[in-house]
Structure formats: C-alpha cells, structure tokens
Amino acid sequence: MAETPAPIVRTGAWAIPRGLIVLLAVAAAVVAIGGVKAFSDILGPMLLALMLTVAVQPLQRRVQNRGLPPWLGMIVALLAVWSILIVLVGVLVVSAAQLATELPHYTDRVDDLLTGVRGALSDAGVNTEQIHAMLSGLDVNKFVGVLETVLRNLIGVFSNLFFVVALLLFMAIDGMTMSRRMAAVEQARPEIAYALNAFAIGTRKYLVVSTVFGLIVAVFDGLALWWMGVPLPLLWAVLSFITNYIPNIGFLIGLVPPALLALLDSGPVLMIWVIVVYCVINFLIQSVIQPKYVGDSVGLSVTVTFLSLVFWSWVLGPLGALLAVPLTLLMKALLLDIDPTTRWADALISDTGAKPAQRPEGMGAERSKGVGVESAERPGDTAPRG
Template structure:
C-alpha cells in the first residue's frame, strides 16, 4: 500500500536488441560461415557427398531391419551399395578422361586448319591482322584439355581422396544402424527438429532418385546418339551427361559443349550441329515434358532459388558444389527455416508453385465465401 506523499519508482523497461542490429549480426555471421566453408571446401565437399550417399542408401538398412536381419547386415548392404557406385563411376570417369587426354593432341592439325579458315573469314570481313591474332592466340588444344580437366576435376578430386570418403561412409553407415531409435527420441523431445531433419532426408532422397533415373535415361540416349554419329568417346560423354543432370538449370549446356567441340574437330561443323540439335531435342523432351509429368517438382524449390544455389555453392565448393547444390540448399533450408514452426511460412516464397492437386486440396480446405462452413464439415 502506498503511503501519502510516497512516490513509486517506475519499473525499468526491458532492454531489447534493435531489429536492424540483429540483421547486421546475422549477415556478419553468414559472411564468416561462408568464408569458413570456402576455406575448408576440400573437407566439406567430400563430407557432404558421403552424407548424401548415406541418405540415399538408408532405405536399404531400414528394409533389412524390418525383415528381422541383424543391424550389421543392413549396414554391410548399404556400405557395399555405395562402394559399388563410387568404384564404378570413378573408374569409368578416370578411364574415359585418360582416353580423352591421349586423343585430343591428335586433332592439333585439324584445329589449326579450322583456325586458318576462321582467320581468312575474319580478314575478308575487314578485321585487321592484329585483332585476329589477339582473338585467336589463346585457342589451343592443350588449353582445351585443361578446361575439360577442370570441368571433371571437382568429381575426380573426390575419388583422389577416396580413403577419406570411404572412412566417412563407413562411420556414417555404422551410425545409421541406430538412426531410427535416435530419431524417435528426437521426435519425442523436439518434434520441430525431427520434422526439419525428416523433410531434409526425404527431399534429398527424392531428388537423388529422380535425378539418377532421368540422368541414366538421358545418358543412354545421348551416348547412343553419339555412337551412331561416330563421335569419339561416346561413353565419356554419356557419363558426363549423367553427372551434369545433377546440376540444375545449366547442366545440359555443360554436358553438350565438350562432345560438340570434339565433333567439330573430328567431323567438321555439320557434325557439331547434329550433336547440338540431338542433345537439345533429347534433353528438352525428357527434362521439360516427360519428367515433370511423372515426378512433378522433386524438392519444392523455386527455379530462381535453384539457380542461385547453383551459383553460390559452385563458388564456395567448386565443381562438387555445383553437383550438390540442391541437397546443400535443402540442408540450409531445414536448419534455418523448417526447424522453427514460426518461420515455415517462408516456404511459400521460396518453394515451387503449387500443383493442380495441391491447389484443389487447398481450395477444398478453405470455407466458401460468406463464412459458411463447407458442406460436410461440422
């Protein structure tokens, strides 16, 4: 009770950090984190590749456990499946890349002949000799080999450090024997975190399955077309088409450039045009018409965000970052957005457009105009 003449001391106001300062701190933390990832790209890339492969074969362990097999049996099956993928793909790439490096020098005379024709055409168009020399002095078969080596270096670099990747896969496979029990505890204690991790695993696995199936189809068709056209090393270019199918938006362009250039050196401009046309038709029909009808959107990311993730992760992790751009973005999304129920509304802004079935489901869930409940609802 306040006595007459006694004044009350106002309660101190709760101190809070200004929203602008929070944004600045978040940006600073992001810059430091990105710098750290770029500095340790040689470790983070293989680590995340091992995680993706472990997630891809986790259903094998789950299938074995449901059949009553020992946990170690499922672990051995999953680890063996991953090793077959790594050894088969890495061996085929290494052998094909060696064949390419040994054959390209044979086309030096053909390249010089093409350059002479190009030089004559530019001179006839009124271009000075100095400008022609400056434009063509950097074109060399050896540099073409270097560009192709750099293109495949991000993938082959992982296989050069195969012991590290295999060790990670083995440890993750052992941990995968008890992942169901661990996730049940997380679901009980922190359901939001369990939801985010589960959505990340499901989205990543769906993306890998879709990209693998349709990448294999594209690789077979591209390789068969190159073999019929007589383009050298069709197996290498088929493997390149398969790998670049994991690169969103621009994977097709990366995959068509090397065989088109080799077709130019081997058979002239006509063969190069045929390669470009056939690649374009195959990839357009499969990736733009057939694939969406069967699988729809595989990961729930908008086209703009997918392209930006490709640019960002390529800059941070190199060639391997381009291949793993979508799964890496799904992991960041799970840790920063899906993990907090109050921020999941961001999915509406960064996700892919709703399908017709999703729109119909959403319309059925909304009450009709006027606030009256929908028929059949209490």
Template sequence: MDNSPQADDTAPATVPRGIIVLVGIAGIVVAVAGMKLIAGLIAPVFLALMLTIAVHPMGRWLRRHGCPAWLAALTLVIGVYGILVILFGSIIYSAARLTTLMPQYADKFDSIVDDLKHFLGEHGVNSESIHNMLSNVDAGKIISAAGSLLSGLVSTTSGLVLVLVVALFMAVDAVGFSDRLTALDRLRPNVSVALNNFAAGTRTYLVVSTVFGLIVAVLDAGALWALGIPLPLLWGLLSFITNYIPNIGFVLGVIPPAILGLLDGGWSKMLIVIVVYSAINVVIQSIIQPKFVGDAVGLSTTLTFLSLVVWTWILGPLGAILAVPLTIFVKCLLIDIDPSTRWVNLLIADSVRPDASAGPERHDDV
C-alpha cells in the same frame, strides 16, 4: 513530490527488427566465409552423408526382416563404396580415353584454326587482332589441358579417401539412427520432423535425378552414335553425371561432343550435335525435370538455380552436384526446424500447398 510519468524499468527491452536482420546477415557472411575456407572438408563429408542417406533404406529393410546390425551396416558400406567406385572410376577412365583421343585430331584442329584466321582476315579483321585472339588456341595446349584435367582428377584421391572413411562410420551409425529419431520425436518433435523430411527430400531428389539422368544418357549416347561421334558411351556417361547439376548441366555435357563433332565433320556436324543435344536435354533437364525436383524438395526453379551458383562458388565443382541437397539441408536447419519460420516455405516452394506454412509433410523413412 514529482508525479511525472517515468519509464517502467521492469519492462523487457526489445531489439529493433532491423538490427536482428543485420545481425542475421552478418552471421550468414561469417558462416559462408568459414565454409569457403574449409570447402575441402565440407564437400566430401556431405557427399558421404548424401550417399549414406541414399542407401539407408536397404539397411532399414534388412533390420525389419531380422538381419543383425553388423550385416545391415556392411550392406550400407558396400552400397556406398560401390557407388563411389563406379562414379570415380568412370570419370577417370573417361578422362584417360579423352587424352588418348585428342592427339588424333591435332592436325585437324590446327587446320580449323588456320581456316578461322583466314576467314576473319577476309572479313576485315586485322592480323594483329587475329593473333591476339587466337594466339593461345592450338592443339598442343588443348591436349595439355586435357592432361591437366586427368591429373586433377587423380589428385582428388585424398578427398575420395576422406569420403570413404567418413562413409564407413556414417554407415555404421545409420543402422541405429531410426531408433534415435524415434526417441528424439518424443523430446523435440520439430527437429525430428525436419531431419526426416531432409532425408526424404534428398532421397527423392537423387531418385528423380538418377531416373532422368539415365533417360538423358541413353538418348544422348544413341544420338551421338547415330551421328558418328567418337566415344558416344563416354559422352552419355558425362550427360548422366552432369544431370545432377541443376538447370545448366546439359550445357557442360554438350561441349566435348560438340568439339569432337567439329573436328570429325566440320562446323555443320558441330551444329547438328548442339541442336540434337538441345532438343533432348532442354526439354527433359530444363523443363520436365525441374518441375519434378521442385515438387519433391519444395524449392522453386529460381532458388534451385541460385543454389547452384552459390554452392559452386563456396565449395567448387563438387558444390554444383551437391547444390540441391545442401540447400535442402540449410532449409531444414533454418526453416523447417522452427514453426515460427515455416511461413518462408510459401515463398521458396515451386508450388503453393494449403499447409505449406505449417511445414512440409512428415516422411518417416529415415
């Protein structure tokens, strides 16, 4: 009889951790590829969700004070539609004003390009290199690009229609969602807590970004008005919108007024615009605001910037605005929803809290 030790066939098989990591990475790659393919659907739907979350407290307040469900739902719909009309209307109007303004500076722009060619030629740059460098820079092409921008904004109408339709149904469903979460809390408390905290974090992020955006917009518009830059209110609006883009939003906002400063008053005025914008926006948007946002949503400054890069690559320009809420949503699904993974909060948060590994503090405000 063979008494040699044998493997226990009843012992459960274990999968090596390395295999689990590789499968997880492969799943992430497939998911990202899928999201990139349907970016035109994901971005508008998530925008509708974000706006519904933003206005949901109004409906909850009305319900608590005895208003019927249909009135609360109608209030949410009006709130979401009002935000969209103001946002898209302002953007399209601003782009139209820009296209009508640019032709006035066509001659000045061509003159600046000629001066730049002359300057480069005097400093040893051969004419062929100058031609290759500046052959595609002329006022006509800049004006044409501005017109293309307006056409592109108008072409987003189909996406806007999707946002409006989805927001309508979300607003109706949102009226009774608090009751559903209350029932869910008895069955799946971890899921309920994660969803509540996602809504609370998104709403806090929107409030913080809106407040700082208004501050930046007022300061920028006032500075541009004092400097005599055309359309200061338009560029203040642009500063407000780009404030929702983490870390580098002000860089996008300074380009148009800086170019107008160059056309209106030369290189010195352009430099003044850049310095003034940097003094205002770097301090507020890149130093003060990220601290408030990081503390509010539990994301470090580095992760916030990386989320901007990743979601812009996946979803396009709208992904830059939705980057932080989308990252909060992914964090909700992959980390906060499972007690065994909440230790990751210690690594991705802007500051360490004693209870970070236990998950975020619950916010019952959905």
C-alpha cells in the same frame, strides 16, 4: 539534506531492436559462409558422404524391418553406395586416360580449323591485321585443353574418394541405431525431428528423380553419339549422367566436351549435329520435364534452385554444383522448418507455395502406398498432442 532519488526499475525483458537482430544475423551468416568456404576441401567430402548415407538409409531400415541383423543392413547399404562410386570413378579414369591419349592427335586438326577461319575472314573482306588481332588470343594448346580441364575438375570431385569411403563406413555404422535416435529426438524435440525428416525425405526424392532422368539422358546421349561416330561415347554418356545432378545448366556442361571433340574429329557439321541432338534430348528432358518433377519432389522454385547452384558452386566448387539442391534442403530444414514461426517462408521459396499434405498419425516417416517414399507432417499443423 535532499533525499537520494530511488533508482528506476524497469519491468519486463529488454527488447533488442529488430534492425540490430537482422544485422547480427547477416554478420553471423557471412562469418559462417566464410568458414565453410575456407574448409571446403574437408566439408565437401563430408557433405557428399552425408547425402549418400541419407540416400541408402532406407536399405538399412528395410533390412531391419524384416527382422534381420542390423549389421546386414549396414553391409547392404555400403555395398550399394560403394559400387556406384567405384563404377563412376572407374569409367571416368579409364575414359580420361583414353582422351588424354587421343587429344594430342588433334593438334594439327586445330591448326587446320584456324587456317580455314582465316581464309573465311579474308574472303569476307577482313584484312590481315584484323584477322591476326582476332585470332592472336587463340592458343592451340588452350583450345584442346578445354576438354582436359572439364574432366580434371570432374574427377577432382571424387579426389578424396578414400576419405568419402571411410566416412560412409562410419556413418553406416551409426545408421544402425538411427531409428532409435530419431525416436528419442521426436519425443524430446518434435520440431527438430520434423525438420530432419523433411530434409531426408526431400533429399531422397530429389536423388531418385535425378538418377532416373540422368540414366534416361545418358542412354539417349550415348546411343546418339555412337551412331554419329563421336569418339568416346561412353565417357560423354557418363558425363551426361553426372551433370544431370547439376540443376539448370548441367545440360550445357555436358554438351561442351563432346561438341568440341566432334569439331576436332570431323569438322563443324558433326559438331552442329551433336548440338542439335543434345538440345532436342537434353533440353526436353532436363529443362522441361525434369524440373517439374524436381520441383514437386523437393518444393523449391526454379529461381531458388538456380541461385542455390550459383551459391554452392562458389562456396564448395564443383562438388557444390552437384550437391546444390540437397544442401539447400539442409539449410531450409535447419533455418526454416525447425521453427514453426519461420515456415511461412516456404510459400516464397517453393514452386507452388502449396502446403504439404498432412498425416493423421504423427510426424514420423512412413512409406507411401505403392511407391516406397516417405512423407513428413509438420508439428503444429494438426491438433496439439495431449
């Protein structure tokens, strides 16, 4: 009788092929992105409230460091962020109402412009049928409605204002104990604490830089438009400020409405002057100077910043365009910074590939001298803890 062969026992863990791991990761990413896009109406305001909470968190911490009650810091932070939202939404709503009142008056002006275009084409030797074919697709109401569409999308970003305000309140309440929570996380999982600190620090730096340059651009644009006699200069100044948070192409989005209104109000000469002034002011500040400071503050290359704009705009709509850089920093923290074995990718997506400066006293957040900005140190970049 033949003996039954003994079963083969393999020692060691079963290794999944690397290609299969990549395919599973891609499939999981597609499912996750699809879920985020499907629930963008809810996730968008939640992410906006998160970014605003991260931005005002230092106010709460400073109040607590002075020995004052934590609830006082919560109130200070809430009043700061609520004031900003109320002022922005108020100016946009009032200005949009004024614009809606003024736009119907420009219908005849659009007809006159189209008549002038037909005459110019006829003088250039274009026959009547070709002129009709070229201009048949131009609808007067659609042409005037471009301005309304831009403002409607912009105000739609703040359409869930009550939801955002409620979330800010709850997050601010949780922020009163955030220092203790982060201390516990740092003790148990220093890698996770580093990643979250890096995200918060990069987000605050980006918001500070964008806000400062946005105010500069808004002041210059508003004064220039007022001096040139373009209607509603305050509205277009606020639009320049908001679109400054949109990387790379925010300047173009802020240019189109005032240029069209200048064309309708005073003709092509004023429109050309608006375009020239915006190109001189906004291109110099937003496209030349600001990206350098943004890249230095968040550590993202220009290409990654632009791709993040395209991706988050597709996923979350207009709100994704405004939050493209902070959301990219959040994904970077959760996917790269949280694991020391994947931090090599920072050299590929950063603007310089430089390694962040180290701090000799642990990885917690601390204020830099003279600027009040935090910095974080990577766990594992220094000697192991005892």
